Amino acid sequence: MSSITFAGNLAADPELRFTPSGRAVARFTVIENRRRRTEDGQGWEDAEPNVFRVQVWGSFAENVVESCGKGDRVHVTGSIVTDRWMDKETREDRTAQHVKADEVSFSLRYHTVRATKATRSNSQAPEAEDTHEG
Secondary structure, eight states: OOEEEEEEEEOOOEEEETTOOOOEEEEEEEEEEEEEOOTTTTEEEEEEEEEEEOOOOOHHHHHHHHOOOOTTTEEEEEEEEEEEEHHHHHHTEEEEEEEEEEEEEOOOTTTTOOOOOOOTTTOOOOOOOOOOOO
């Protein structure tokens, strides 16, 4: 599996949903703005941004939704996942990629943060690594 690390801003608030089995999944988009030299080499201009679709699972998903919001500058480390399916209308094969995050953190260059340890009831065991749900 390919790994990736990037920093950027959340395009919108993360969306929290639950699978039929009750497992939390959060999805959000991170935009990495890029700059490049102008053609004459004298200045800088905006380049096409990179757009990353990110997924997180379980209590991690709930922590992200509670902590992060539109515009926040975050760092993400995770694995690139390719989803494959058949389009229901055209019957053509489709693919899309997203990042299954292992870590999401704030950039302290742009934020001050006071960390609060997430609480978990005693009946809730730490979650096993997701193999591929959703």
